[in-house]
Amino acid sequence: VISVQQVTIGGPLPVVIAGPCAVESREQVLNIAQFVKSCGAQILRGGCFKPRTSPYSFQGLGLEGLHYLHEAGKKFDLPIITEVMSPEDVDVVAEYADILQIGSRNMQNFPLLKKVGTTRRPIMLKRGFMATIDEWLSSAEYILAMGNSQVILCERGIRTFESATRNTLDISAVAVIHERSHLPIIIDPSHASGNWRYIPQLAKAAIAVGAAGIMVEVHPSPKSALSDGPQALKYPTFRTLMENIAGIPYVMH
Ligand code: PEP
Numbered sequence: 001v002i003s004v005q006q007v008t009i010g011g012p013l014p015v016v017i018a019g020p021c022a023v024e025s026r027e028q029v030l031n032i033a034q035f036v037k038s039c040g041a042q043i044l045r046g047g048c049f050k051p052r053t054s055p056y057s058f059q060g061l062g063l064e065g066l067h068y069l070h071e072a073g074k075k076f077d078l079p080i081i082t083e084v085m086s087p088e089d090v091d092v093v094a095e096y097a098d099i100l101q102i103g104s105r106n107m108q109n110f111p112l113l114k115k116v117g118t119t120r121r122p123i124m125l126k127r128g129f130m131a132t133i134d135e136w137l138s139s140a141e142y143i144l145a146m147g148n149s150q151v152i153l154c155e156r157g158i159r160t161f162e163s164a165t166r167n168t169l170d171i172s173a174v175a176v177i178h179e180r181s182h183l184p185i186i187i188d189p190s191h192a193s194g195n196w197r198y199i200p201q202l203a204k205a206a207i208a209v210g211a212a213g214i215m216v217e218v219h220p221s222p223k224s225a226l227s228d229g230p231q232a233l234k235y236p237t238f239r240t241l242m243e244n245i246a247g248i249p250y251v252m253h
C-alpha cells in the first residue's frame, strides 16, 4: 500500500488519476485540475517531457510545464504524477512531482530505472507495449533493488495483431499480478484503447477486476489537444464515468 499525501494506492478503495496527456499551458492545467477535482479524482496527471513517436510532434513544455502542474496540484490539493524520460531529469522532477512515471517506451531503460530507484518518490512503472509480465516485473525489481520499495505498476495495453484499438488492454495482467506480486496495479484505458468511446467500459472493467485504480486522460477540447486528442475524455463524459464507477462493487486484493 502506497500513500501519497492523503491518497492511498492499493488500499480499500480504487483511485482515479486524471488529467491531460500533456501540460499545454498554465490555464489549461489549472482548468483541468479544478474540473477533475470537482468530480472526485484524487491524483492529477500531466505530461511535461513527452515521448512522441515523431520528433516533429509537440514534445511537451518540459520544466515550465512541471511548474504549472505543481501549481495546479497545490491549488486544488491533488498530488501530481508526471513522466520522467532521462536520468538527468530525475532529481528535478522528483523535487516537484509526488509520483514519477516511467513510460511504456522506457520500461527497460535500466539506467533510468536505477536512478528513480534512488529517489524517495513512488514510481509508477508502465508496462512496455511489447513486454511480457515477467519482463515488466524484472524492471520493477530494478527499482526495488535500488532501495525504493514504492512501485506502482500500470497496465496500458500491449501491441497485438488487433488494429481496431491503439493497443490491446491486457485485463488478465491484473489477475496475474495479483497472484505474483504484492505491488499495486493501475489500469490506463486511455493509452490501451486510443479512443475515448471505449474508455468508460474499460475503466469499469478495471474496477471490477480489482485494479488499484485507473488513469485517464481528460481535455476540455480534445480536437485542439496537442497530443492524444482522440483518446481524451471531454468533461461531461469524465463526470458520468466518475458517477458510474462509484457504483461498481470493488474487492481489494
Ligand atoms: C503517458 O501516460 O503519458 C504515456 C505517454 O503513456 P505510455 O508511456 O503508456 O505510452
Ligand code: MN
Residues within 6 Å of the ligand: 021, 022, 191, 217, 227, 228
Ligand atoms: Mn497520452
